[in-house]
Amino acid sequence: MAAAIEAGGTLAHHHGVGRSKAPRMAHELGAGGIDTVRALMRAFDPKGILNPGNLLPPPLPLPYVDDAHPKQVTA
Amino acid sequence: MSIEIEIEIDPKSLLVFVPATKSLNALETALAARGFTLGVALDQAGPANADTGAGGQITVGDWLAKGAPGAASVFSDPADHLVAGLEATLPNGKKLEVRPGPRRAVGPDLTALVIGAHRRLGTIDHAWLRIHKRDARRPAMPLPHGVDLDPPVSAGEARLIDAIQRELEIPG
Numbered sequence: 039m040a041a042a043i044e045a046g047g048t049l050a051h052h053h054g055v056g057r058s059k060a061p062r063m064a065h066e067l068g069a070g071g072i073d074t075v076r077a078l079m080r081a082f083d084p085k086g087i088l089n090p091g092n093l094l095p096p097p098l099p100l101p102y103v104d105d106a107h108p109k110q111v112t113a
Numbered sequence: 114m115s116i117e118i119e120i121e122i123d124p125k126s127l128l129v130f131v132p133a134t135k136s137l138n139a140l141e142t143a144l145a146a147r148g149f150t151l152g153v154a155l156d157q158a159g160p161a162n163a164d165t166g167a168g169g170q171i172t173v174g175d176w177l178a179k180g181a182p183g184a185a186s187v188f189s190d191p192a193d194h195l196v197a198g199l200e201a202t203l204p205n206g207k208k209l210e211v212r213p214g215p216r217r218a219v220g221p222d223l224t225a226l227v228i229g230a231h232r233r234l235g236t237i238d239h240a241w242l243r244i245h246k247r248d249a250r251r252p253a254m255p256l257p258h259g260v261d262l263d264p265p266v267s268a269g270e271a272r273l274i275d276a277i278q279r280e281l282e283i284p285g
Contacts, residue, residue: 046213046214048218049217049219051217053218055219055220063220066212066219067211069207070210074281081276081277081279082273094220
């Protein structure tokens with residue numbers, strides 16, 4: 039995967055990221071790209087329940103903004 | 114600084130790396146000198162020059178922030194995206210770099226986040242734009258005149274955009 043990125047390629051062309059490639063996302067997107075994805079995840083998935091860990095590695099995208107992040111997840 | 118230094122053309126990959134402050138018209142002129150074109154309808158792209166009437170006086174950054182009016186419709190060729198990569202500054206001051214590369218499936222399309230977003234979600238500093246050979250037969254299918262590049266959004270969509278902006282303003 040490192041060789042693919044170094045050659046200008048990508049980690050995943052159509053299968054997505056998943057847990058196997060998530061730890062290497064920063065190599066492709068950079069720190070700013072990872073921060074941006076985390077921000078989008080907080081906006082779209084404030085409860086953090088949509089397949090956590092399959093796009094970005096830990097830590098989970100915290101802290102959420104107050105008005106978007108429920109203090110308690112309810113069923 | 115000369116035009117040749119300001120832009121970087123990759124003739125093999127048909128890409129140009131351009132600062133967002135460069136005018137679209139100047140970029141097209143520089144590309145034409147090398148036998149390339151953006152394939153954009155400059156008369157639809159931005160305000161015309163008051164003296165010459167020539168279109169495309171808008172900067173590349175402003176043009177992309179407005180949704181790239183005058184560019185071919187992405188619906189006519191969804192695989193041939195106008196912007197292959199970019200460098201932008203996020204609302205929190207951090208830098209976002211999307212390298213030009215082949216089709217990727219690593220999370221959301223971060224170029225789409227800032228194109229047409231009127232700088233709310235980021236300010237483009239540089240862009241990798243796709244170019245075409247001037248002598249190539251390429252059907253021109255620009256968006257029709259009068260198309261609304263900035264249509265009204267629902268209340269729910271507006272709340273989501275507000276939430277994205279707030280999240281991007283959080284310092285890391």
